Amino acid sequence: xxxxxxxxxxxxxxxxxxxxxxxxxxxxxxxxxxxxxxxxxxxxxxxxxxxxxxxxxxxxxxxxxxxxxxxxxxxxxxxxxxxxxxxxxxxxxxxxxxxxxxxxxxxxxxxxxxxxxxxxxxxxxxxxxxxxxxxxxxxxxxxxxxxxxxxxxxxxxxxxxxxxxxxxxxxxxxxxxxxxxxxxxxxxxxxxxxxxxxxxxxxxxxxxxxxxxxxxxxxxxxxxxxxxxxxxxxxxxxxxxxxxxxxxx
Amino acid sequence: xxxxxxxxxxxxxxxxxxxxxxxxxxxxxxxxxxxxxxxxxxxxxxxxxxxxxxxxxxxxxxxxxxxxxxxxxxxxxxxxxxxxxxxxxxxxxxxxxxxxxxxxxxxxxxxxxxxxxxxxxxxxxxxxxxxxxxxxxxxxxxxxxxxxxxxxxxxxxxxxxxxxxxxxxxxxxxxxxxxxxxxxxxxxxxxxxxxxxxxxxxxxxxxxxxxxxxxxxxxxxxxxxxxxxxxxxxxxxxxxxxxxxxxxxxxxxxxxxxxxxxxxxxxxxxxxxxxxxxxxxxxxxxxx
Amino acid sequence: xxxxxxxxxxxxxxxxxxxxxxxxxxxxxxxxxxxxxxxxxxxxxxxxxxxxxxxxxxxxxxxxxxxxxxxxxxxxxxxxxxxxxxxxxxxxxxxxxxxxxxxxxxxxxxxxxxxxxxxxxxxxxxxxxxxxxxxxxxxxxxxxxxxxxxxxxxxxxxxxxxxxxxxxxxxxxxxxxxxxxxxxxxxxxxxxxxxxxxxxxxxxxxxxxxxxxxxxxxxxxxxxxxxxxxxxxxxxxxxxxxxxxxxxxxxxxxxxxxxxxxxxxxxxxxxxxxxxxxxxxxxxxxxxxxxxxxxxxxxxxxxxxxxxxxxxxxxxxxxxxxxxxx
Numbered sequence: 009x010x011x012x013x014x015x016x017x018x019x020x021x022x023x024x025x026x027x028x029x030x031x032x033x034x035x036x037x038x039x040x041x042x043x044x045x046x047x048x049x050x051x052x053x054x055x056x057x058x059x060x061x062x063x064x065x066x067x068x069x070x071x072x073x074x075x076x077x078x079x080x081x082x083x084x085x086x087x088x089x090x091x092x093x094x095x096x097x098x099x100x101x102x103x104x105x106x107x108x109x110x111x112x113x114x115x116x117x118x119x120x121x122x123x124x125x126x127x128x129x130x131x132x133x134x135x136x137x138x139x140x141x142x143x144x145x146x147x148x149x150x151x152x153x154x155x156x157x158x159x160x161x162x163x164x165x166x167x168x169x170x171x172x173x174x175x176x177x178x179x180x181x182x183x184x185x186x187x188x189x190x191x192x193x194x195x196x197x198x199x200x201x202x203x204x205x206x207x208x209x210x211x212x213x214x215x216x217x218x219x220x221x222x223x224x225x226x227x228x229x230x231x232x233x234x235x236x237x238x239x240x241x242x243x244x245x246x247x248x249x250x251x252x253x254x255x256x257x
Numbered sequence: 258x259x260x261x262x263x264x265x266x267x268x269x270x271x272x273x274x275x276x277x278x279x280x281x282x283x284x285x286x287x288x289x290x291x292x293x294x295x296x297x298x299x300x301x302x303x304x305x306x307x308x309x310x311x312x313x314x315x316x317x318x319x320x321x322x323x324x325x326x327x328x329x330x331x332x333x334x335x336x337x338x339x340x341x342x343x344x345x346x347x348x349x350x351x352x353x354x355x356x357x358x359x360x361x362x363x364x365x366x367x368x369x370x371x372x373x374x375x376x377x378x379x380x381x382x383x384x385x386x387x388x389x390x391x392x393x394x395x396x397x398x399x400x401x402x403x404x405x406x407x408x409x410x411x412x413x414x415x416x417x418x419x420x421x422x423x424x425x426x427x428x429x430x431x432x433x434x435x436x437x438x439x440x441x442x443x444x445x446x447x448x449x450x451x452x453x454x455x456x457x458x459x460x461x462x463x464x465x466x467x468x469x470x471x472x473x474x475x476x477x478x479x480x481x482x483x484x485x486x487x488x489x490x491x492x493x494x495x496x497x498x499x500x501x502x503x504x505x506x507x508x509x510x511x512x513x514x515x516x517x518x519x520x521x522x523x524x525x526x527x528x529x530x531x532x533x534x535x536x537x538x539x540x541x542x543x544x545x
Numbered sequence: 546x547x548x549x550x551x552x553x554x555x556x557x558x559x560x561x562x563x564x565x566x567x568x569x570x571x572x573x574x575x576x577x578x579x580x581x582x583x584x585x586x587x588x589x590x591x592x593x594x595x596x597x598x599x600x601x602x603x604x605x606x607x608x609x610x611x612x613x614x615x616x617x618x619x620x621x622x623x624x625x626x627x628x629x630x631x632x633x634x635x636x637x638x639x640x641x642x643x644x645x646x647x648x649x650x651x652x653x654x655x656x657x658x659x660x661x662x663x664x665x666x667x668x669x670x671x672x673x674x675x676x677x678x679x680x681x682x683x684x685x686x687x688x689x690x691x692x693x694x695x696x697x698x699x700x701x702x703x704x705x706x707x708x709x710x711x712x713x714x715x716x717x718x719x720x721x722x723x724x725x726x727x728x729x730x731x732x733x734x735x736x737x738x739x740x741x742x743x744x745x746x747x748x749x750x751x752x753x754x755x756x757x758x759x760x761x762x763x764x765x766x767x768x769x770x771x772x773x774x775x776x777x778x779x780x781x782x783x784x785x786x787x788x789x790x791x792x793x794x795x796x797x798x799x800x801x802x803x804x805x806x807x808x809x810x811x812x813x814x815x816x817x818x819x820x821x822x823x824x825x826x827x828x829x830x831x832x833x834x835x836x837x838x839x840x841x842x843x844x845x846x847x848x849x850x851x852x853x854x855x856x857x858x859x860x861x862x863x864x865x866x867x868x869x870x871x
Contacts, residue, residue: 060764078767089759091622092812105755106767135812151758155766434711435844436726468842471726472569472595476587490709491645493718497726502594506587 009036011159011190012057012081016065019049019056019214026052028214029065034192036158039185041205041222042194045235048211050194051086054161058083069159078106082155086163086194088148093135096128096147103154122153125180142169149177153184160184162193166200178204198239202226202250210234223248232256292401293354293376299343299366301328302522303357303380306396308334309524310406317351327488330518330526345369355399382523386447389523390414413525420531422453427541429454429481430474431516432503434494438469444523445516452534454481475502481537482507483514512537548809548816552823556604559830563600564592566834568841598729603830605732605739606724606792609784611825612818614799616746619753619814620777621676623685624807624862627800628785631676631685632692633668634794637782638719639696639703640664641790646707658738662786668692669778686863721848722793724833735787742783743822745776750815757814795832795847797855798825804858 012034019027027049034040042050056063058081059070069081082103090099100122104115123129126146131139136147149165160181166174174197181191182204195201201208201222208225210218212234218225223241231239231252238254296311297318298304304323307316308331321342322328323335341347345366348356353375358367360381367377378399383389390410397406429449431439439445440456440463449456457477458469474482484498497503507513514537519529565576569591579585580592610628617626628634644650644660675688700719704712752773755763764770788795802824803817810816829847836845 055761058765060761074764074767074769078765081765083761083765085759085761085765087759087761089622089757089762091757091759092807092814094757094812098811098813099757102754102758102766105751148758151762161765470568470842472567472591475590475595476569478587488709488711490707490712491648491650492707492709492711493715494711495709500594500726501728501730502590505590505594 010034010068011036012192013068014053014057014065015067017053017056017067018064019052019061020064021052026214027056027063030214030216032209032216032219034159034190036188036190037185037206038190039182039204039206040190040192041201041208042192042211043196043198043201043208043225044211047213049214050211051163052214053211054083054163054192054194058161075106078155078157080157081159081161082152082157084149084152084160084162084165086167088141088145090136090144090148093137095132096134096136096139096150097123097132099136099147100128100150100154103151103156106155106157118154118156122150125153125183126150127176142173145169146173146177149180153180158189160189160191160193162191164196165193167196174200182206198226198235198252199250202241203247222250226250293399295351295353296355296357296400297341297348297351297353298323298357299341299348299363300357300359300380302359302382302524303396304335305329305331305522305524305526306380306393307357307400308338309409310393310397310400310402312400312402315400317353318348326518327486328518328521330522330524330529345373349373349375357396357399383444384442385444386417386451386523386527389444389527390417392523393525409525413528416525416528417451417531420528420535421451422535422538424453426453426455427480427538428457428460428477429483430457430469430477430479431483432469432474432498433485434492434497436468436471436474436497437466438463438474439466440464444527445520448520448527448531448534452531453538454534471497471500471502475506478506478509480510480541481512481514482510483516483534486515486517510541512540548806548820549823552806552820552827556823556827556830559827559834560600560604563603563830563834564596566837567591567596568837594728595726598727598732599724599833600830601732602724602727602735602792603833604826605735606722606788606795607798607826607829608743608822609739609788609825610795610798610829611802612743612746612822613781613784614825615803615814615817615821616749616753616777617781617799618803619749619756619817620773621685622756624804625685625800625859625866627797628665628781629794629796629798630693630800630859631668631672631689632696633665633672633781633785634789634796635693635696635700635720636668637661637665637786637789638794639700640667640786642700642703642719646703646712654734658734658787658790661790662738662782664696665782665786665789666778668696669781673774673778717846718793719789720794721846721852722789722795723836723844723846724792725844727791731791735791738783738787742780742787745780746784747818747822749773749776749780750818753814753818793846793848795829795851797848797851797859798828800862801851801855801858802828804862 010033014030014032017027017030018025030053044050052061055061057067057069069077072080101119126149128146128150152160166177178200185191205222208222209216210225210230218230226239231237236256237252240251240253242249295317296307296315298307299320301320301322304319318341319335319338321340324332324340326332343366356370356375356377358377358379360379370377383392390413393410394406397403438458441459442464446456446459457479461469487495514533519526571588575588576592579588583589614627618624640663641657641661644656650657671692672688676685701716704716752768755766755768760770803821806820806824807817810820832847832850835850836847839845
């Protein structure tokens, strides 16, 4: 089942397009890594897909009412804003705001599950703003998980996390996809993306230049053209390994 | 000259003895007996006394308040005189032989005029009916119009005496913006007593002028409340005059009276205020 | 609940105390009987027409200020947002003064609160444009200072130009606020605006909670940002405009009350809103009782007391924020 479909999506800043004619569908079971250099349009694409940015073209999510959209897709913005010192539990429970009609039991279970998944059990009562940056990032991911939507859009969810948290987060996303949901996450770490994602979408200057299996997207040609680097691929017992190496320009 | 701020001038005057006034006038030169040629008045009350007493051509200028309907009983008469705003420059250029001023608001003006060699007579505001009568004689004397002044003063005194109310007394209170009231030791208080009223403000211990909280006024429940006229424009200070609680007390009494320009100075125009109070007392009737 | 109940009890006690404090020195049973049964002659007038409106206005303006402070802080995600500090009260006062001095207020009864409301709306709009949500403490305070100064200057100008000699003496009233000698007329004038505004602001809890995580996150959680912005603007303008038009601008309540109560509600904006409303009412009632006890026969301004308590809090907040947003 298709959870997100974009058709000729274009976003302009002034006259200049920052996302240009992107057509994309995401189906359940997919963990899509959105990759590309800084300024490629990854964030704008996600925000426009949610209807948070004025855009041309069609997005299946942007057409929904705010309430329906909140039950169709959760969004984890890049800026990790936590304005008030809420407890971790209260903050994660904010994700339930989209499910006004849900019984309290369902809310509690969803919050517990999200906290468990992100390994935050011991943090429940702590003030979120008193945590370290990486811990806050995990709390915010748990919040998005508590929203319990078929689709999760995450903007740089693993940036600034320690290696263990990065791997765990990617594992959680992969699990979500395996459970029949879908995750679209922008990721700068190509190694992590290659390892966990089922599919990569490579963007450059607002356009999608490659879309497919990680090994295919991270071809020598694409790497050279988009990132200006060479890469190293290997198959290991732990899964595929990719490491960018060698600057070409 | 400070702007008049709505409460009648006698409102904030502590008792001041006619003695002081006599001392101010004592030692004036013999030339004054024939009357100074050019007189400038820079105070509302001396304006009116001078207009009543001066010989034609003797009074050169009166203050701008004399032509303000809110404060002056002689707006018409004042039109005949150039007005001044009491600043030294303006007054000095009128080349006065004598300047009449009040005692409180114009201290620096008076001092400077005297330094410049101008003769200044300060007339304190009257705080009793006796002082009011006496002031007519004193201003008459400094203007060299003693006969005219004595006649006016005698008639004024006689009319005051004939207005004295005999019979049972009612309670009354003055109520002005910001809950300001007038108590004992004031001209207004004496006028109230003259016409058969006891002043609630004086009973409440207010001497001169002071604040009487609305609550205490309502509890005292005076038979008559004398309020002030509202100024143009709006102010929160005057809102208290239309407060429902005050209106209720006034409605119970059934008689309303507003003080006006006639109440401010101790001139014979005060008789009009007395007449108003007499009418109010008559309307209240005798006994409960 | 565990915060609202004690606050409610404190508020109710202060409301009762406000009814029992006054220069007339009435007995307890006498005044209660007069208030409730309407029997007792002049005492009834004192209780029903002088003290009751004063206590009601204390309750209403306090709730308005506390609640609008909590709502603005929640929306701007800035603990320094307060109607008094950021110029909303001052601009509402300008609106009120303009309508009084131009005679507009005399034309129809609602002109006064409507003008104050218009002033407050302009101020909130300007603040949103100049400082914006998450605009940082510095830009918010700078915009607030500029707006307050401008509004205060214009208010003073209008009052000084008034033909009414009392008007110029009332500048301090519009800047500092007072509940002295108000009547039920003022209560009825402000009540409908405040009621609508309070309901609007109280309904924002869930949206403001979501906004804790930023606008994008909130929008993705189903918050309609446009509707939220409008509700904050008009809700604040309604309650602040109505409160300023009858009581002048009382500063710091909207700053201190949410700040003090935030830890007790787990910092959640939705729970802070009602708590700040009750807390604000309690603070203004207490301040109004204090001014009557400190200077029974003078109209000591409410803002004097609230600033004495509030300004140190403000400095403390600035101190804490100095590294974060500067």
